[in-house]
Amino acid sequence: MSGVGEIGGAGVLAAAAVGLVTGSFLNLCADRLPRGESLLWPRSHCEGCGRSLGVWDLLPVLSFVLSRGRCRYCGRALPWRYPAVEAATALLFALLALKYGLAPAGAHLALFAALLVLIFVLDLEGGYIPDLLTLPGMALGVGGGGAVALLTSGAAGVLPAVKGALLGLLAGGGSLFCLRLASRGGVGWGDVKLLGMIGAFLGWPGALLVLFGAALAGSLVGLAGIAAGRLRWRDPLPFGPFLSTAALLFVLL
Numbered sequence: 001m002s003g004v005g006e007i008g009g010a011g012v013l014a015a016a017a018v019g020l021v022t023g024s025f026l027n028l029c030a031d032r033l034p035r036g037e038s039l040l041w042p043r044s045h046c047e048g049c050g051r052s053l054g055v056w057d058l059l060p061v062l063s064f065v066l067s068r069g070r071c072r073y074c075g076r077a078l079p080w081r082y083p084a085v086e087a088a089t090a091l092l093f094a095l096l097a098l099k100y101g102l103a104p105a106g107a108h109l110a111l112f113a114a115l116l117v118l119i120f121v122l123d124l125e126g127g128y129i130p131d132l133l134t135l136p137g138m139a140l141g142v143g144g145g146g147a148v149a150l151l152t153s154g155a156a157g158v159l160p161a162v163k164g165a166l167l168g169l170l171a172g173g174g175s176l177f178c179l180r181l182a183s184r185g186g187v188g189w190g191d192v193k194l195l196g197m198i199g200a201f202l203g204w205p206g207a208l209l210v211l212f213g214a215a216l217a218g219s220l221v222g223l224a225g226i227a228a229g230r231l232r233w234r235d236p237l238p239f240g241p242f243l244s245t246a247a248l249l250f251v252l253l
């Protein structure tokens, strides 16, 4: 484990800066993936007036603050999700760098965190978790875990790391799959694959702990919602945001 002394304040700041830019890209993905639009074209534009946005409109967090949350050209209010995702990703990357160093373990977990942030937003806003993220995420968890082990502890570390990741994938996906059967579809396929992906990164104890934490948090939020009169007993609550948050907390604590 590395501390600030090892990677330095500059390293933490660099990680935060990469996090800001990554958060900005995650916002773009969250806007375009549900509509099946290309991530590369066209250039970023205002959803209201269609004006292409320049460098000054795309500075993470800062542009939002300077323009008081409105489009400079047509005055349309921009979603709070933009600066929130950018700031959260920057904070996560800085904390991961502090705890795990910059590479290779820190970089692997930063990719994991970026995927979780995007899944959190997509499930909260649209109620779905795309295979386009969870299936490559599983491969990244297993393959990346093997690569990190190779770089940090040599060839001997690869097999145990890959085995651990595969076991985590099975435990995570398998446990939610059983819950899906028991609840007769109350748990979505997207959640099953998401916990499989989380297990591929965190191993089987991590996957089960994340499931437990997410179920507990989900029940508490659901009960609070019912008590406050904002939810009814049969209302579905997306589980992805709880799984993502629990996985991020597991990585950081």
Ligand SMILES: [Zn+2]
Binding pocket: 046, 047, 048, 049, 050, 051, 071, 072, 073, 074, 075, 076
């Ligand atoms: Zn506009």
